[in-house]
Amino acid sequence: MADEPLVLGIETSCDETGVGIVRGHTLLADAVASSVEEHARFGGVVPEVASRAHLEAMVPTIRRALKDAGVAASDLDGIAVTAGPGLAGALLVGVSAAKAYAYALGKPLYGVNHLASHICVDQLEHGALPEPTMALLVSGGHSSLLLTTDITSDVRPLGSTIDDAAGEAFDKVARVLGLGFPGGPAVDRYARDGDPKAIRFPRGLTGPRDPVYDFSFSGLKTAVARWVEERRREGADVPIADVAASFQEAVTDVLTRKAIRACKDHGVEHLMIGGGVAANSRLRAMAQRRCADAGIELRVPRPKLCTDNGAMVAALGAEMVARGRSASDWDLPADSSLPVTEPHVPGRTPATAPGHHH
Amino acid sequence: MDDLDVRVRLTVETAQAMRELGGRLAGLLRPGDLVLLSGELGAGKTTLTRGLGEALGVRGAVTSPTFVIARVHPPLGDGPALVHVDAYRLGGGLDEMEDLDLDVSLTESVVVVEWGDGKVEELAEDRLHIAIHRGTGTAADDVRQVVVTGVGARWRSAGLSGLSVACG
Numbered sequence: 001m002a003d004e005p006l007v008l009g010i011e012t013s014c015d016e017t018g019v020g021i022v023r024g025h026t027l028l029a030d031a032v033a034s035s036v037e038e039h040a041r042f043g044g045v046v047p048e049v050a051s052r053a054h055l056e057a058m059v060p061t062i063r064r065a066l067k068d069a070g071v072a073a074s075d076l077d078g079i080a081v082t083a084g085p086g087l088a089g090a091l092l093v094g095v096s097a098a099k100a101y102a103y104a105l106g107k108p109l110y111g112v113n114h115l116a117s118h119i120c121v122d123q124l125e126h127g128a129l130p131e132p133t134m135a136l137l138v139s140g141g142h143s144s145l146l147l148t149t150d151i152t153s154d155v156r157p158l159g160s161t162i163d164d165a166a167g168e169a170f171d172k173v174a175r176v177l178g179l180g181f182p183g184g185p186a187v188d189r190y191a192r193d194g195d196p197k198a199i200r201f202p203r204g205l206t207g208p209r210d211p212v213y214d215f216s217f218s219g220l221k222t223a224v225a226r227w228v229e230e231r232r233r234e235g236a237d238v239p240i241a242d243v244a245a246s247f248q249e250a251v252t253d254v255l256t257r258k259a260i261r262a263c264k265d266h267g268v269e270h271l272m273i274g275g276g277v278a279a280n281s282r283l284r285a286m287a288q289r290r291c292a293d294a295g296i297e298l299r300v301p302r303p304k305l306c307t308d309n310g311a312m313v314a315a316l317g318a319e320m321v322a323r324g325r326s327a328s329d330w331d332l333p334a335d336s337s338l339p340v341t342e343p344h345v346p347g348r349t350p351a352t353a354p355g356h357h358h
Numbered sequence: 359m360d361d362l363d364v365r366v367r368l369t370v371e372t373a374q375a376m377r378e379l380g381g382r383l384a385g386l387l388r389p390g391d392l393v394l395l396s397g398e399l400g401a402g403k404t405t406l407t408r409g410l411g412e413a414l415g416v417r418g419a420v421t422s423p424t425f426v427i428a429r430v431h432p433p434l435g436d437g438p439a440l441v442h443v444d445a446y447r448l449g450g451g452l453d454e455m456e457d458l459d460l461d462v463s464l465t466e467s468v469v470v471v472e473w474g475d476g477k478v479e480e481l482a483e484d485r486l487h488i489a490i491h492r493g494t495g496t497a498a499d500d501v502r503q504v505v506v507t508g509v510g511a512r513w514r515s516a517g518l519s520g521l522s523v524a525c526g
Binding site for chain 2: 047161163164167168175222223
């Protein structure tokens, strides 16, 4: 145990300031400060609000994580940070903080990919990630199917959304229904009292000639908006629970169907679901049943590890250390569109970590 | 808007035709141009922008910018970058464009703003307004009514009438 890498991870790609500490696959601390309440009045995330909030929360959140984990900063084997993708200004706060701590402490710096972190976090829940693993990543900004054979070096995108992300569709439908922001938890809550078969909303990109692994949620969003508009024009009450349940059913039906198809096509026996939408109760239940029917083992971390957090960054950083991947350079940039095919940003010359060898 | 504004009305039958309209629009755009897109949820604003991005030859698939508010698509060739903004949440308007932390020069880019009406007009005296109307209710089909209005001297002889060619 003690020789497993002890890594602190910093996540600031969106509206959560997350600092996590792990030792190998063991979670020691997961401190999160959220600016979501400040964003709620805008109905979404505002970049400048997020950047300022990260700046204010950074040092207290790092202190809290170290205290929760009961470790000293000098004991760390490395500092990991989300280098991208995400909001440029928000990422920059985390990357700058990580560089400062790593340099001052004499520890190697690992700039890692936000999406790969969402996959790797499952090691804290269910142990070592099977290789290969199919990952379905669904959040406000992403909807992707990723085939992962080595989370530190080989993540292959099979498909992604061609318009709106799944979480964005939840936010927009919540807006149409007047349920507030963020939309995911509200839709989930209302849907529990609704009939998922009440309205047959369209399943995007599920036709025989459509791309097999890509997603589209824009048409579904429009169909819901139109259905609600029609009701209101007739002066009828909008059955919010039924609309929420039927919409949610359409999203989870397509997500799980395509994920299982991807597993079968590639002979992959493990499906991992991550990202904020993985906290949706209907998605979890439907995936569980369909995976069981298909003989696929499903891994979904607890909801708190599905949404953005620092522990997932620490988890991927620890894996980088364990597999001897090279540290990042001191001029590591925040890259708002870092491709998912780059799980981390290695330095141009290997092993450039500053002195202080133990 | 005044009498000198140039206005073109189009009927767009399908999503594919909307994409093609974006492509024809790209042919008229120059660095520094501002395009304001308005229309209900699901009107086809992102679809139009996708066609525009493809024809401009920029990096990355054009998808909804709602979550990130603004996305920069760098040019693949010599053309301008495409900056795709969703201003829905920018309550304070243009001051906040500065707050988007965009790592790009707006005068060297084509800037497309969804939900920008009443918020970003001061960004440029010359600008193109594109209003997309879809039918409401479930009976409606894919048909959209599009009104393109060129505001300012830039658009008086920019060939906007060519947008309607081969349409529908």
